[in-house]
Amino acid sequence: MKTPISTYRLQIRPGFTLQDAAGLTGYLRSLGVDWVYVSPILTAEQGSDHGYDVTDPSTVDPSRGGPEGLDALARSAREQGLGILADIVPNHMGVASPKQNSWWWQLLKEGRGSKYAEAFDVDWDFGGGKIRVPVLGSDDDLDELKVVDGELRYYDHAFPLAEGTYSDGDSPKDVHARQHYELVGWRRADAELNYRRFFAVNTLAGVRVEIPWVFDEAHEEVVRWFREGLVDGLRIDHPDGLADPEGYLARLREATGRAYLLVEKILEPGEQLPETFDCEGTTGYDALADVDRLFVDPTAEEYLNSLDARLRGTDAPADYHAMIRGTKRRIADGILRSEILRLARLVPDSLELPHGKVADALAEIICCFPIYRTYLPYGAKVLSQSIEEAARHRPDLDTVLRRLEPLLLDESGPLARRFQQTSGMVMAKGVEDTAFFRYTRLGTLTEVGADPTEFSIPAGVFHERMARRQQLLPLSMTTLSTHDTKRSEDARARISVISEAVPEWELFLGTVQQLAPIPDGPLAALIWQSIVGAWPADRGRLQSYALKAAREAGNSTNWTDPNAEFERHLATAVDAAFDVPEVAAALNNFVAELEPFGTSNSLSAKLIQLTMPGVPDVYQGTEFRDGSLTDPDNRRPVDFQARIAALAELDGGAKPEFTDESAKLLVLSRALRLRRDRPELFAGYLPVAARGSAAGHVVAFDRGAEKRGALTVATRLPRRLERDGGWRDTVIDLTVDSTDQLTGASYSAGAVPVARLLEHYPVALLVPAT
DSSP states (O other): OOOOSOEEEEOOBTTBOHHHHHTTHHHHHHHTOOEEEEOOOEEESTTOSSOOSEEEEEEEOGGGTHHHHHHHHHHHHHHTTOEEEEEEOOSEEEOSSGGGOHHHHHHHHHGGGSGGGTTBOBOTTTTTTSEEEEEESSGGGGGGOEEETTEEEETTEEEOOOTTOOOTTOOHHHHHHTSSEEEEEGGGHHHHOOBOEETTEEEEEEBOTTSHHHHHHHHHHHHHHHHTTOOOEEEESOGGGSSOHHHHHHHHHHHTTSOEEEEOOOOOTTOOOOTTOOSSEEOSHHHHHHHHGGGSOGGGHHHHHHHHHHHHTSSSOOOHHHHHHHHHHHHHHTTTHHHHHHHHHTSOGGGOOOHHHHHHHHHHHHHTOSSSOOBTTBTHHHHHHHHHHHHHHOGGGHHHHHHHHHHHHOTTSHHHHHHHHHHHHHHIIIIITTGGGTOOSOGGGOOTTOOTTOOOOOHHHHHHHHHHHHHHOTTSEEOSOOTTOSBOHHHHHHHHGGGGOHHHHHHHHHHHHHHSOOSOHHHHHHHHHHHHHHOSOOHHHHHHHHHHHHHHHOSSOOSSSOOHHHHHHHHHHHHHHHHOHHHHHHHHHHHHHHHHHHHHHHHHHHHHHHHSSSEEEEETTTTSOOOOBSTTGGGOOOOHHHHHHHHHHHHTTOOOOTTSTHHHHHHHHHHHHHHHHOGGGGSOOEEOOEESTTGGGEEEEEOOSSSOOOEEEEEOSHHHHHHTTSSTTOEEEESSOEEETTTOOEEOSEEEEHHHHTSSSSEEEEEEOO
């Protein structure tokens, strides 16, 4: 099997095609990258900027470069010695525009008699033999239907007509009544939808790739890529939505000739990837969480908790576990109610359990789940424990819960299979997309794949986790920024400094809340932390982020019933950063206070991620400081020419200051090149301890196996380090003569003062002198 040493993620879209990616391979090779990693490239909904709404799995998207674009990228990559990792989406297809998706169009036209009735996950009996399509403004909008050119039209939406269901003189409403689908008001989707979706996105319909012919047809083009040597590995989007992730991976491995596979899997603390998963690991959110927590000051937790309580007007800070139980229940009773009710319909009538109580009990179990899903029999203990916890919370449901348990543990039964597909939906929407916008004491902590209650970790805990990663998942991806992160690595690096500057943060927040109040204290903390992390940023970006964050949190406004008055206050507060001199001054002064320490965190986190066990990924553009916020902000165009020019200057001998933008490019390029060109220096993992007054501010590890390898040295908690007097007598013992790849400086074996080692940059990458 061919495996990557590192990857570089490119967002392929109509504005940046596969041909554009092909033109970058020389730069990526020079940067030190080993594989190009591309976002989904199969044909997607026209105008889609992300590609996760595939409408035709049999073709490479013409708007993304088409098959000739993939050929061009493959040729260019091979010429540069690069592999290609491609992102694929097996769980769902885009159905926003039925005519663009031949599978969906045929399903709507032919109903249960369609070949594709088996491909999509539809509960036909619940819909009276029809598939419900929630596109109407309200059910009264049936009066707006028209029949045009043999199609049923609702404004810009077009739907097929079944054979023999229309003749001249028929009213559009009568024609609609004869179809295999029923157009309904969009609000009915929450409780009355009868097809599986991706989370709560009505325009992404679940696909049953567990059925052999569906798998074959959905993957025919992907398999061609491997047969013709165009692609080397795959990233699997959202495997938790599949009925049988284990079986899917086994079949995919066989179909691709045992290619390198990664799964987009969120592992909760202590959770391990099932050993039966035939893949190399995850896409790296778990690694991101470990790295971030090195740069959060543990002494700040009590103070930030106290501030959080005051912002909430309570005696205590938010109880995260109680919060997520509530937000998950809100989702289960709200936008994913239709999924819960479908589970309830799978409970046999012979159990003689009240339907309402069954739905209540199933929702309660899911809300007590500590992980995204089980993979029975793997995880059966977690399921039983969740049922026990549900019974403690809701003793009135005890009898129903006990009767349901055997069904939920029966891995061959329909209820157990669908329950496993559903629990992750509720977790994602209730935690990532709701609680992460409500639990706001420090924005660094609420990132995808993280447990926000783990405030900080010492270097020793980090080393234990890295040694375990080296042993169990050496080919799993590591990352700091993705297309899904709520805030980029550099935004989080600066926000983390707040933990070392709590009094200054309280003063700043108090000032801006007085001058431009957001009438939701916890949300105000989130918004201003994010602005601080992203600054400088343009008004439009920040306004879009603030509105999305407020609606996702759902406390003061929401997506379905926006609170116009609150949103006006929110917009005014964001505008104040640009229009109110006192707010602008407070913001710029606070950012200036954090900036050098945020830069230190950024360089340190990046070097650690690039050199720790695993396959490091670089998200597009993050060679320079990138203050992106949640999508779509993190998919903005990248100025690659500026990065190409800066790399050439570095290779020509330029020595940037650590605060210069190109300093991160220096760290990244030298680390990636070393990993690619000297892989023998990264064959093991051994913590390296510092000695002296500031030893706790050093994170160091040796990647050698039987002898010295690459030695990473990084700075943690830099503001407190400076406040306490700097490195002083702190030293690191070098076992061999060494050279720093970043500065070219040489050091003799023995005790080396850290102040000397980190004189120019907050990091060093040492290799044995030859």
